[in-house]
């Protein structure tokens with residue numbers, strides 16, 4: 001018997017993996033348009049989620065999920081624990097950026113029609129990710145146990161309670177009782193550090209597997225397609241048409257599909273990975289600056305007996321908050337639910353619209369109007 | 385496919401086997417899931433009420449109302465409505481914030497979504513769907529005013 005127990009041999013014996021297969025899996029061809037940041041923005045929330053996981057685990061070493069101590073423990077993290085203020089601030093800012101970049105990612109998917117067949121399922125997974133991320137925002141805000149935290153939990157769970165049919169059960173599940181009480185903080189904590197992370201990881205796996213299975217939607221920007229410098233035009237819906245849809249032939253250049261794909265793409269590894277690393281570094285830089293200039297601070301401790309005169313949720317709930325102020329109770333809650341339903345089922349609604357009004361770009365305009373309403377409501381709430 | 389004679393019997397038997405197995409699995413995991421759900425859903429305890437002395441009649445004559453605290457320490461207000469005395473809860477009927485009694489404006493104001501209620505607890509503006517909760521008031525022979533309140 002020969003002694004070939006080099007480290008390499010040991011590794012190969014322990015992990016009998018075919019390196020060529022690995023190479024193939026990792027060199028997924030990425031269409032050239034992903035060199036435009038707008039198209040690659042989906043990687044940003046992913047990166048931020050990793051940051052959330054790391055900073056979140058670190059924070060949990062000191063956070064105490066009990067109503068009598070939660071606020072104090074956050075204060076201790078902020079003022080006493082070494083670099084506690086920094087970790088907390090990065091966690092906070094990364095959360096904001098995650099929601100922001102998710103909205104951008106969703107808009108790019110929406111306005112390029114990338115949710116269309118066969119990617120409907122991945123859009124739905126995406127909406128699941130959005131809801132889970134907003135869930136993170138909601139529960140995390142309440143964990144601090146400030147005045148605004150407490151009352152956001154009251155209002156938020158009461159919105160849930162008003163859901164037709166399952167509302168009361170849902171709300172008492174989230175609160176751990178008929179109203180916000182000591183149990184509620186425990187439940188928010190479990191959701192925030194246990195349930196939601198698990199859900200997000202599972203959904204992310206589905207999301208990425210779907211992207212790998214279908215490939216990213218290919219785009220044609222204009223006739224001058226092959227020049228990568230072509231500026232991405234703002235009128236998204238018309239000139240950008242997904243190609244390589246089922247049944248569609250791949251253009252008139254006479255090249256085979258494969259040749260054309262090669263010319264229009266670059267490999268995931270190393271090119272796209274490098275891009276993502278650079279994006280990651282930039283994000284780290286931005287987060288550090290934000291944490292330094294606008295560190296997370298402490299508000300007033302929660303007082304279940306008095307609602308503060310100015311209560312505001314996080315900015316990403318501003319639009320909903322404004323909507324609740326503008327409408328009656330039922331319209332307010334049901335409207336919110338209907339909006340979520342439309343978002344979830346959008347790919348199918350879009351298909352019906354396309355059939356009914358061929359060539360009318362109705363979906364595009366619905367998206368534009370929807371986005372501006374969201375924007376106006378958000379700014380409106382921010383200003384008053 | 386085999387060219388077995390009693391293909392049918394085999395098929396039927398394997399079908400039954402699969403059906404039984406799925407049924408068993410569904411029943412056992414279903415029961416487990418049901419128990420898990422019961423574990424997670426909080427128990428509903430029937431509400432208990434207790435009478436509390438909150439004022440005497442002389443205190444109330446003339447004034448707009450009397451602010452007192454309920455058994456959880458939350459503000460309530462005792463007012464004279466068209467149906468006699470009522471204790472009005474300040475928990476907003478919209479989404480549960482605490483409305484303030486504004487003695488100067490003779491109204492309740494909820495800061496969360498700008499809900500406004502009049503002295504009887506009726507909605508005058510904003511999104512709240514119904515009047516503030518009112519509790520019955522009893523006055524005994526010594527002019528003591530009692531309110532029946534929910535225990536914590």
Ligand code: HEM
Nearest residue numbers: 039040041042043045046114122123126127129130216217
């Ligand atoms: C934690 C949240 C999310 C992460 C990390 C994420 C990540 C990604 C990544 C890396 C891609 C590849 C293309 C790109 O970068 O744009 C992608 C594609 C996609 N995402 Fe997301 N995403 C998230 C949430 C969402 C949401 C909220 C939606 C929509 C409701 C969505 C819908 C889609 C769809 C349909 C595609 C396929 C697009 C195509 O093939 O061109 N995703 N996602």
Ligand code: FES
Nearest residue numbers: 476478479494499
């Ligand atoms: S909770 Fe009082 S107005 Fe909404």
